[in-house]
Amino acid sequence: MSASPPAIVLVRPQLGENIGQAARAMLNFGLTDLRLVAPRDGWPNPAAGPAASGADVVLAHARVFATVADAVADCGDVLATTVRRRGLSLPALAPDTAAERIRVAPVATAVLFGPERSGLETDDVASATAILTVPINPGFGSLNLAQAVMLVAYEWSRKEALFSPTVRDDLEPPAPFAELEGFIAQLDAALDRAGYFHPPDRTPTTRQTIRTILTKPGWSSSEVRQLRGMLRAITEPRPPRRN
Amino acid sequence: MSASPPAIVLVRPQLGENIGQAARAMLNFGLTDLRLVAPRDGWPNPAAGPAASGADVVLAHARVFATVADAVADCGDVLATTVRRRGLSLPALAPDTAAERIRVAPVATAVLFGPERSGLETDDVASATAILTVPINPGFGSLNLAQAVMLVAYEWSRKEALFSPTVRDDLEPPAPFAELEGFIAQLDAALDRAGYFHPPDRTPTTRQTIRTILTKPGWSSSEVRQLRGMLRAITEPRPPRRN
Numbered sequence: 001m002s003a004s005p006p007a008i009v010l011v012r013p014q015l016g017e018n019i020g021q022a023a024r025a026m027l028n029f030g031l032t033d034l035r036l037v038a039p040r041d042g043w044p045n046p047a048a049g050p051a052a053s054g055a056d057v058v059l060a061h062a063r064v065f066a067t068v069a070d071a072v073a074d075c076g077d078v079l080a081t082t083v084r085r086r087g088l089s090l091p092a093l094a095p096d097t098a099a100e101r102i103r104v105a106p107v108a109t110a111v112l113f114g115p116e117r118s119g120l121e122t123d124d125v126a127s128a129t130a131i132l133t134v135p136i137n138p139g140f141g142s143l144n145l146a147q148a149v150m151l152v153a154y155e156w157s158r159k160e161a162l163f164s165p166t167v168r169d170d171l172e173p174p175a176p177f178a179e180l181e182g183f184i185a186q187l188d189a190a191l192d193r194a195g196y197f198h199p200p201d202r203t204p205t206t207r208q209t210i211r212t213i214l215t216k217p218g219w220s221s222s223e224v225r226q227l228r229g230m231l232r233a234i235t236e237p238r239p240p241r242r243n
Numbered sequence: 244m245s246a247s248p249p250a251i252v253l254v255r256p257q258l259g260e261n262i263g264q265a266a267r268a269m270l271n272f273g274l275t276d277l278r279l280v281a282p283r284d285g286w287p288n289p290a291a292g293p294a295a296s297g298a299d300v301v302l303a304h305a306r307v308f309a310t311v312a313d314a315v316a317d318c319g320d321v322l323a324t325t326v327r328r329r330g331l332s333l334p335a336l337a338p339d340t341a342a343e344r345i346r347v348a349p350v351a352t353a354v355l356f357g358p359e360r361s362g363l364e365t366d367d368v369a370s371a372t373a374i375l376t377v378p379i380n381p382g383f384g385s386l387n388l389a390q391a392v393m394l395v396a397y398e399w400s401r402k403e404a405l406f407s408p409t410v411r412d413d414l415e416p417p418a419p420f421a422e423l424e425g426f427i428a429q430l431d432a433a434l435d436r437a438g439y440f441h442p443p444d445r446t447p448t449t450r451q452t453i454r455t456i457l458t459k460p461g462w463s464s465s466e467v468r469q470l471r472g473m474l475r476a477i478t479e480p481r482p483p484r485r486n
Contacts (some may be wrong), residue, residue, distance in 0.1 A: 029380060234477060
């Protein structure tokens, strides 16, 4: 069985040209799963096609989502590309290490790329299990979107022919992201009812921290189910039983 | 002694934009020695600067030569990038192998890139000691000049210690085990009060599973504290506040 190629997720991309160039960069190295989160100028974008230089098949199958969570719902691992380190406690991977991780992952990995000008927001990064950073000239870091996509695609493709997966086959795969989202929503509701989110102005930061803590483990579906069951038991205790 | 960075030689480049983008791609990965052989529109080219996005230092020091032989006169090794195999009996190297060869070469290596439309002529390739080929999707090979330059620069920089990412330097270490034990005990008590451990004969297995789920993440001390706070909030809700 061959490794799952990663999904390339462009988060709030601004220019159609850059979407087209990213598609071209992907197809050069065999990637075809392009996902767009809230593209600024809508979709389809007439500027994308000419910039794709023939990679129309990638654009034709691109899917649009309203949120990052929707876009990665079927993925078991989420990597956030960023040049700046964040305050978040996530491991940072170089592209070759990330490619190795993608290659041995039992389910598809999503790789997030931020808007051209600003990069990913902290909220977007909080959904990720690791950061992907391209080691770059510290005095001149100026990769454009398509170039960053290309490096990830290139690294992924490098060992494709040689690769035979042998690692992690005895582990349960991480749950699809949507299942983890369900647990996070359940916990959030319980905390909200308990008056945990106080003061209100710190709530967004608190929610980011919670998300970081819970995306870190890479729990399997059965583990997420068990956690949901525990939380339900605590928040809705049954009457004492007599055995 | 550190390895000599390669010279990037653009042979008969056509568009100033592409020369500028190549300079930008180079500087991202620490290369600065740009050489132009008979640029179609002369040199300097006013379109190059804006496309370089700040890599002006590379353009300012670019040197122009009439022939490939002149451009590589001071180099000890010459690699010709090409997507097509030629009739020439030269070894073909992937970018990572080429980068290793450049790194161990006792004198500087020149890497030749052909004109945008046509690539290197057979005459140009004949000056080279090896061919550098990017392994690309056989059904869609569409790397532009700057992207090809970037991959060579990227591969060269990969093992330069200078550019290694500072991995995990600001990651908090996992909490001492006793702290995690405290959280597990708190959760266990809450689950017990909630009647979760039922039937009794399955309780040891359930406790093992919970322990497996909670030791997996490697949470830091502050993360464990936050989790304990959440659990306390849920099990001991405060009265509603008035803000």
